[in-house]
Amino acid sequence: MESLYFSPAVPPDVVLSRFEVCRTRDLDEARHWGERIFCANRLRSLDAKGSVNTRIYYRRLGGIGIGRMSYGGDISIDPGQLETFSLIQMPIRGQERIDFGEQRVLSDPTVASILNAHVPFVINHSNSTEKLIIRLDNNVLERHCQQHLGRSLRKDIEFQAAMPLDTPQGRRWMRMVGWLYDSLSADEGELPPILASQFEHTLVSMLLACQPNNYSAELMADEGPSIAPSFVKRVERYIEEHAHEPISIVDMAEYAGVSSRSLFTGFRRFRNTSPMLYLKEVRLRNVHEELQRQSPGGSTVTAVAFRWGFSHLGHFTTDYKRRFGESPSETLAR
Structure with a gap:
């Protein structure tokens, strides 16, 4: 099953094709690149043959990183917990199972997953899976949320782990993702800081609006100054x-x-x-x-x-x- 919701102008196989950072059949090399882009992790093949065919395309843009990747094998990824960033994963084919202690998310082209910082998890990635990823630095996420709220945050931002993509909010999110991937796939030059900042702002604002989190009620509430005593x-x-x-x-x-x-x-x-x-x-x-x-x-x-x-x-x-x-x-x- 392939994604019905990710509809870029460029074909999926061409998305970020100019930004390939890894192509390997070696599990240790795949682990090495996962650590460079994300964090230390325990990468283990669930296939008796231990075969992988890993491809990673990735582009960094200020406090965000966007990518497309597949491991080409049945793989278990155990990073413990993310410390400095959150990760959004959107399969365009195949599926993953993400375990957060007793909670489980089955992620496929109809359901994205959000891995919150400071929450331990394990990913079981199936052989046929290819996914889009968006890495969001904590300080970027917090700064934009604080700007919307007009105050400091007293708790870390925590999103609902499963993001259904067949809802109005999910489709709105994926339209924005398609636009973002199109823009950054076609433009291989260094982006002007003002444009990079605009991409960052649009992405974080859309995520805060579309995906339930522990600040959603306050973010969606009408402003109160006019009715305050x-x-x-x-x-x-x-x-x-x-x-x-x-x-x-x-x-x-x-x-x-x-x-x-x-x-x-x-x-x-x-x-x-x-x-x-x-x-x-x-x-x-x-x-x-x-x-x-x-x-x-x-x-x-x-x-x-x-x-x-x-x-x-x-x-x-x-x-x-x-x-x-x-x-x-x-x-x-x-």
């Missing part, structure tokens, strides 16, 4: 104007003329955050903007962080990198 808006303005000063929840509640409990409830219901997390978000944004404005030797990361109320530099650096996709020192060095 006036005291929530007053406290937001207060935070914006006084973020450089020591501010407590008591200060905010007194300014708004409500109880601390009402303030927490208002922010949780209408902003899906807490007043103190909102304050941290404003301070992070101000640090980011100030570091961007600094001239070489004008200041230090430590001085700017302290000025905006961050006394624990380890926690600050972690939060900053998660929010902006780079360390504060990298921002200062630009």
Whole structure:
């Protein structure tokens, strides 16, 4: 069975044909290329003869990588868990079985699979299978999700593992995938950064919209500012104007003329955050903007962080990198 949903302008066998990185009948070499593109893994042939005919086509584009691959044999792939990226797999023929502990996904041309970072899994790849793959770096996925939400993430993004492709959302996703593969198959030159960024943005935005995840409800919800109580808006303005000063929840509640409990409830219901997390978000944004404005030797990361109320530099650096996709020192060095 071949995919009815992947319909590129170029024939499937020509997709990314200019970007072949591996063609081998040696299992160890196939494992080596899997480690170069993805991560360390235990690759094992399930065929008594141990035969493979591996072909991998792959192109890197900023924080994403797109590819087409087949192992040409019955293979078990056990990488443990992905640490720094998520992986989307879309068979265009054949099938795979992916085991996540007690959960199992049978992936074929009608059902794609998403391998989330930090979730252990094992793939059983059948001999006749050929698949499209999209590798998404964690920092890219998090950065775009944060931009849509307008705040930092408190948990890793986790997608539903099975992606049915015969639904309106699945067909929408595959139309975008077909366009992306067509564009990147035909253009073998170095893409301008602005175009690479546009591909990246389109891909991640479509994934967040089409595939259920632990932020879907918030991403799909109507924005709340127009219906939020006036005291929530007053406290937001207060935070914006006084973020450089020591501010407590008591200060905010007194300014708004409500109880601390009402303030927490208002922010949780209408902003899906807490007043103190909102304050941290404003301070992070101000640090980011100030570091961007600094001239070489004008200041230090430590001085700017302290000025905006961050006394624990380890926690600050972690939060900053998660929010902006780079360390504060990298921002200062630009």
